[in-house]
Amino acid sequence: MTTARSSRRWALSAVVALLWPLLLGATTAERELEVRMLEVASGLRCPVCQNLSVAESSSELAQEMRALILDELRAGKSPEEIRAYFVSKYGQWILLSPTARGFGLLVWVLPGLGAVAGLGGAAFALRRWARRGSRFAPAPAGAEDLARVHDLVVADALPARLSAEEAREIEGLRELEFDHRAGKLSDQDYGELRALYEAKAAATLAAAAAERVRAAARAAEEAEAAPAPAPAPARPAPRRWRWAAAAVFLVVFGAAIGFLLPQAVRVREEGGSITGGMLTGSEAPVSAAQPRDLPALLDQGRRAMEAQDLGRALTLFRVALEVDPDQVTARAYLGLVLLRGGHPDRALPEFDRALSREPSFPQALWGKGLALYETPGKTSEAIRTWEALLAQDISGKDRDHVRSLLAQARQRLERETKPAPVAPR
Amino acid sequence: MNWKRLAIVFGLGVPLIAVLAYGFTRDPREIPSPLIGRPAPPFTVQLFDGKELSLADLRGKVVFLNFWASWCPPCRAEARMLEASWKDHQGQDVVFLGINMQDREAAAREFLREFGITYLNGIDAGSRIAIGYGVWGLPETFFIDPDGRITYKHIGGLDGPEVIHAKLDEARQGRLSGREGKGDYRSVQ
CATH class of the missing domain: 1.10.287 (Helix Hairpins)
Structure with missing residues (x-):
């Protein structure tokens, strides 16, 4: 059993290494175009999900909009022109940050006004409390x-x-x-x-x-009734430096919140800290460190898999799937990682999803067969899956490997279907 | 002092409640169209019978442009009525044109067969035409006057043939209705 497992493991790396170069198709120019497309898309509001940008939404319309942006960029349109196009169709609504004109100006001005009013109100209230406090404090006894x-x-x-x-x-x-x-x-x-x-x-x-x-x-x-007021007891001069200190504190506090809050709400991996590595010294989360381009993510994931760093590989493929949930390669590899981690039950749906997109994807077929083989009672299904894989165009070495797997599976199926001579009750 | 405080509370509270009341009673999905009164975006669409149709070819006629999908219940609800209305206006200077979007072709054809639809229908692959018209819900209907200008937009199912008749008449005269019509709709996918 252990030898079978280790040989499977070895075979996995072999298939991964053999088929890998086919998967790296995107050129740098296309990647750059993709980045520019995402820049435009991230400023547009998705009409379906409303609270997501066109870049983040997985809705069909957002995908179509992204394709449209790509085409327009290829045709030489500037991001500004593309934005203007969408505004002419959906109005200012489509912009995630409205232009500072007309009613939209309100959105830009109100927070500032609110902050000024709030600070003013706080200063006013503090002053009043300070005065009231001094009125009630016992005067030092002479x-x-x-x-x-x-x-x-x-x-x-x-x-x-x-x-x-x-x-x-x-x-x-x-x-x-x-x-x-x-x-x-x-x-x-x-x-x-x-x-x-x-x-x-x-x-x-x-x-x-x-x-x-x-x-x-x-x-x-x-x-x-004469205007001769009693001389008011001389009040100590207001300590201006206190107000200055309070103002400085408030500004620093506001700046800190303004800096840390966006840090806290950015996308981060499980277990990643709010501030990343800056304050806690923890490793920067994968998604923040890497540019979100798929080929690089897949490449790193594959390398992590080879280095037996399954946790990192899992994260990388998940991030890749966040970028594009329909990425068949990432989906299949996620399945392989899960399988290697000893979760054939969780790997199976991933392979199925990959296969629903691309029914003849070799890694997914191969992995699905392995997952089924490891699930009790599914040996015959595993055999069918591998037979489907053999029908694909794969290299001779891989073909031999799949054949040996098939032979193994068929043997096991024979053993399983034969009734045990003495069935213990 | 009490009056002052009361005035402050009301001065701040009443506008706040008014803003919230306005916001909560509005349909947050609604995207007001900037296209009404503007020239209808030109397009060429592949019809179900394989021919191609360009909007520019329909200049001089009133165009009833309806975006639909077979999976959208309000589209099903209005389908028979649209066909009946088309039969009424057939032969006049009116063209009914259905644009199918975000659908499978087989399902769309089945829809046309089920409701016996005879007016022109085309497939908007990639939703390029729909995006050009700022479509966000289904069905969505645009009325285009003989000069190629959008005179009215209705989001969701149309109530009855009277509305269509009235709006076709207005379009024929080139009269705009700034207010969009609204019925039951489904968000696009």
Whole structure:
């Protein structure tokens, strides 16, 4: 069994190597034309899928549009002329990025206006919050106020002009003193709490005093109706550098988002990181590294297969199929990779898809036979598939190989169809 | 202060809701045609009987140009009515021309046989004619006046022979209808 498997493996590489040159047909000029076609197509919106470009869509109309673009390019039309042609048929709708004129201008201007309005609104709100915050922050207690608090605590009776709040603060301090003297509080706790209470009381006293002054000023103002406003307490000059820093931060943040977001949404392979290799040092995903031209992808895939790097080969052929889902070669090789990886069940549909496009594609027929041969009970189907392959025009060496496979399969079929002498129940 | 806030909420909220209401009630697939009132894009089509027909040959006649496919139910729905309408207008200065697209030839021929269609029909291989007319749904019908100008476009199935009659009349007089007609349609493939 192991020898059969390894000989199959060897044969696989042999067939791949023999048939390969036939598959590389595209010249560089055609490839270049393809690139130019995709450039135009990626700017056009697909009328069927709506959210995909003509380059990305696999719909029939998009394929026909791509063929049309290719023909026009071959005829010497410029990309601009081709775009204009599509606009004349489908209107501005067909352009993925509308021209900055008329109603389309709105799309270009609105995000900028929105950003300006948002930043302005945020700055306005921040300013308001900052001001409100400073209004409620307790003013630092001055030495004078602290001395007053001290006097009031040791005084026998509280003056009547104190407000209820002020009285409560002083009362609290007295109780603290009492508790300390009664031995309920340690010296350290007492010291800390006292400092805290005193500061609070001093602040309350200061605030109350300021309020009294203001009330007096208002009363005087109302009484005299004279334009003599009380001198406003000098506010600290707004710290401009803070606003500058906030603005710089916002701009940097926006730029970072603008850079990283498109990175994150580009096509990437399974397991590829959002930022590619830039931040994480991981290998760049295949699709980003390679130009999306099929022959190169197929070539690399074949080489990866030869080097037993099945994972990479799988990725490359999948990328090739993303570019063109109907690429028969890539489809057949994907099947071969899956088969080699020990998944005949998953390989089979790939071969079938390749064969539905090109019913006599040798690699697909050969691979399908192998996959069927490895599936229990499908030996006769494998034989039929290989017989179909023999009917194709293949090289003598390959023919011999297929014949030996067929002989093997027929032997097995004979063994299978003969009833076992003792059927264990 | 409260009034100010209310005004801001309404000033921003009402236009936003209006934009959303407009957007959500529209058919997002609809692609307004820029072709109405413009010269009909010229083409040459291979007819089912093997002959070739050029639109330029039909100058001086009113052309009823209908894009269809055999797999599209609204196309089937209107097929009999179109044939009946053609019988009504046959012999006048009117030409009915069907353009089959994104279809298999056998299925298309079966469609023509099934509905007994006698007016001219051709195959648009590669959908070049359809792209030239900005087709995005099926069926799609264009009315072309004797000067070769598109006067009306109808997306989806036509309601009845009256519409066809009226629009042929308008085309004969060279009168434009800027508003596109709309019926049940299927997106192209």
